[in-house]
């Protein structure tokens with residue numbers, strides 16, 4: 452079988468076996484949830500409720516008129532106890548609505564609507580009203596992605612089923628446990644943008660998903676499943692488009708430039724659920740894994756559940772954990788506090804022990820060039836870092852620092868343990884401030 456891929460990249464130890472074949476579990480509800488007003492790329496929401504209000508799961512509790520935004524909903528029924536700034540996964544303080552959870556949580560989204568006559572406008576409206584954002588972690592509002600400019604027609608929609616980060620298996624389970632919804636979600640996206648072709652790209656370490664999707668798309672015209680080589684960062688939009696279509700997105704441009712829309716597999720499933728049942732984004736599946744967690748598993752959590760509650764529901768810590776990461780180990784955020792709540796873009800909680808963090812002191816570059824070979828954007832991470840260390844940000848800019856999408860491949864292969872992404876983030880902030 453031919454496996455598609457891109458040039459560059461790395462083969463980290465994937466460590467997915469601890470959770471890949473475990474069905475998703477429901478965890479006990481926490482006593483309270485903390486729903487943050489900034490969970491997406493774009494303008495933050497303003498709370499539309501006050502302390503003392505009673506809310507039902509699915510009630511809109513935060514919104515804004517800003518164009519690039521997505522509303523947030525109560526993920527549980529209960530009483531609003533506080534509106535205050537709370538720590539987020541990034542360490543920043545974010546305005547949040549705290550809800551004390553009722554013991555009884557009726558599920559009102561059970562019946563399914565017939566979507567045969569649904570229009571592109573209705574699909575975009577449903578995506579917006581349900582607060583849908585890219586659930587792979589990017590958290591870009593979905594209704595905006597489903598509204599490409601008129602001069603950039605989309606002919607292919609790609610569902611990103613790669614999940615190339617080590618440890619994470621939530622997309623694997625979402626696709627396997629909701630295969631029909633995945634395909635229906637893709638068809639809604641194709642209809643919204645008027646694309647005639649849909650591709651579901653899945654890394655070859657999930658052949659059970661490839662087979663499940665193939666068996667259900669055999670009679671679908673215009674929908675194809677394409678297995679991909681297992682390689683990091685295969686799930687990056689630009690790498691995925693290159694591998695599946697041979698089209699190259701120019702530096703600084705979006706996939707619409709080459710007629711492609713990419714959406715995460717979980718987003719497609721959530722869109723279909725929103726359209727067919729009215730269910731907004733109030734929960735999601737996340738992977739809890741790493742050798743520092745007692746019972747690694749995939750769990751369904753309500754948005755706003757604090758990390759400490761999720762860890763407790765997975766048996767707590769073992770083996771002296773050293774680092775707790777929200778997201779995957781390559782692009783996730785190390786946590787200073789376990790009280791940060793999960794947000795729509797939370798794909799995992801990874802708990803690493805000393806050996807696994809692989810952290811050691813940074814040394815001088817030895818000029819081996821391994822980072823250049825690994826960079827999927829064909830950048831020169833060694834030169835970029837050299838200029839950033841000298842505060843020569845314009846030179847780093849000329850070497851393409853703004854095209855770096857912070858995948859971490861360069862740091863992974865670097866024998867001098869240079870943390871390129873940290874330098875890149877400094878340079879991007881400096882260049883943005885100067886602009």
Ligand code: SF4
Pocket residue numbers: 825826827828829830831832854855856857858859860861862871872875
């Ligand atoms: S320079 Fe950026 S895009 Fe290239 S490997 Fe490093 S982190 Fe990835």
Ligand code: SF4
Pocket residue numbers: 815816817818819820821822823832833861864865866867868869
């Ligand atoms: S991999 Fe590290 S040591 Fe080798 S050239 Fe790149 S920055 Fe220098």
